[in-house]
Amino acid sequence: MRLVLVKRVKPLPLGGLVIPGASIVIGILISTVVLYVISRADPLVTLSCVASALVSPEIVLTFLFLTILGVALLVAFNGSIWNIGAEGQLWLGTAAATYIALFTTLPQAPVVAKVAMVLTAMALGGAWAAVAGVLRAYLSIDEVPVTLIMNYIAYYIINYLVRGPWLGKKTWGYIRTDMIPDQVKFTLLPGSTTVTYEVLVIAVLALIAVYFMLKYTSLGLRIRILGSNPDALKAAGVNVKALIITALTLSGAIAGAMGAAQLAGYLHRISYPIESHTANYGYTAILVAWLSMLDIRAVPVAAYIVSALYQAGISMQIAGISSASATYVFIGAVLLTFTVLRVFSEYSLRIIRG
């Protein structure tokens, strides 16, 4: 008697809803058990922390950031191009926006400067991702390690800038840039200290633009076919190399826009070293992209769930029942469950006798 996995002719019906939903529920339950076993965290308190995080207004900024980055990743992921480099792309976006805000005369015209900050951030984030695109398209170098390694190169480039030419004049010996001028800071929503109008606009625009791009344009169609049947594209005479580079560039550009929003809407300056000041949104967004099952309409849902799980980790610390690592237990358990369930949506388990 043996067990075999057989690919289903069709994936399970409603898999796009059931699998992420089930993996979140099961992941949370597994986390509850794990946290109880490890640190005797009362399961009821754990679950109440998760429940309160789901309706917590503090998650809005993280939700918006993860939505933008999730959308960015989907552009590439839909073409089976695995951009692991949103982290580096967004930080270079932050750096580009910093340059505009601190070292050009544009801030004298605030609106122009804000637009320029976002556009330059998109250009640099896109260019950074395009490097991996060129390597993949022309040299067939796997983009996964390339984009991952380039995150650290991006960190160190910015570290170099902040320690050297960009070092602020009013930093009291700390290694950081000066604050960007007040007039180019994004405008906070009334009653919030974190969410700005501009970041809201960027998130909505990114979501809508990419939705229409993927669904209604030939570029979107090609990217989706690139993910399922690249040979068909070649046979149809499509320039696949250019398509790969385009998809990665767009992906990096959107991540770069989020980087500009992070600077102008929240951080207002860059502190050295990046690797210990980042919130790692670029990596968290990979989970968001997966949980969305690469369906852009589900990206906000996934971003909402993931940001709530982060918030639950903080709530558990405040409740005194776990350390900072509780967050990673949640995220890890959900991702693991998701991976397992996905296998079963496409494969069925059969027992063969004899």
Place this chain on the structure above:
Amino acid sequence: MAESKLVVGFIIAIIVAGMAAWYAGSQTAAPPTSAKLPPSVTTMTTTVTETVGAGATVTTTITVTETPATTGAPPAWTPPKKIRVAWVYVGPIGDFGWTYQHDVGRRVVQAIFKDWLETTYVESVSEAKLKEVVETLIAKGYNVIFTTSFEFMDGTLEEAKKHPDLLFFHCSGYKRWKNMGTYFADLVQVYYLNGLMAGALTKTGHIGYVAAFTIPEVVRHINAFAIGAKEVGEQLGKDIKVYVIEIGAWFAPDKAREAARTLVERYNCDVLAYTEDSTAIIQFAQTWTQQHPDHPVYVFSHYSPGYAYGPDVVVSGQLVRWEVIYADILSKIHAGILTPYNLDKLDYWYLLDSGAVDLACHVYPDGSIMHINPKFVPVLKNIKIKDKVTGSETNVYDLVMSRYYQMKDAPMLTPLEAVEPHKYENLTVINIAEESGKEEKYMIASFHVFTGPLDGYMKDDPSKKVHIPEGVVLGHDELWTMQWFVDWVVYLGRG
């Protein structure tokens, strides 16, 4: 497609639920106090005072003070029955340095004031998450927030302005508001005492210092350490040099260990001090000394008690007892003395006399402390020197303890700090005779580390020299903004 309709419906449901929750949250988060706020305390005046430092030097001190406009008498304020305090930490409480020691402070006040105090903390908070974390704490009803990292300064100020009836305290910064005070426990005196021992124990005359960042706090600690080392080392015929490597991180065990190794192997240093929040350098010195018994490397533990990690090499160290400050602040909030209307003048700068810092490298199981590793006590007692102040014959151990008590026995300084920050710190002896022409001396403090003559150079431009004339004592503002090294400090740059 049923599926897509379901997804859209789900999204809408979530957005609606989120908005409703946001609204509900903003309603319930209204703070539990009866006080009414003054209508428009939002304007901010920025005073920039520029003073040229002691004598004809190039030391330039810039003090930036942000003061909210005062609108007559502060409103009446009743302290909450239950004071709910939250700490926001930059590192993990297990760092065994900065954050660990803050959390010891939290646990102490929690145990003492359990009848009216409830505490919590959030650890490993990055600058990019600070405001979200503070908002979460406030939404959960915490009414006093301590943020314990310099980089939280601007975020804390924004939150303080947004929540004018809650109390905020920021450790190590200089921006204050009517409901945001600042506090710090400073180690200059303790580093000086460590330096005395370092100058006695070094054979090569080369002493190493691993610095996290060369911000003014660390610069003055390096200088204090170097001043102590030279005071003893010079008498023993050693050419004292203090080599400094900056690692650019508060918690970076690998970088700290490599910097320590460089100082020992390349610069021939045999005594180390440091500002980094792990025990890596102690462990490095212990291992090194076991492998090279003829060339031991001694070390001074930083912030938390490090003796257990290097019983053969830890001579002494700096211990911080934040609970002294936390107990003071929280009891004053409970008593209604500190309110959200009078914190803009609160700037605690607690020194050895306050008990918030101490000369120690170990806490015994009974809670008492070890000032100096017993292994080194006879060694230090056998090194004969003169006390440069009195000229009398002594030994290094007695000198260290005598200086310790000279600085510790100044019980007036801390209460005076609460009257007006930094005004009375440099007082040494005052005349209390009421008849003119008579003199009746009252001793306030009998020793100050940074007393001229001192010569140094600007960190960023070594060609600019600094000279502090004989007898001039540097005060809080000069120390707080210090960006120059004494001449025998060799700044090797960022590692």
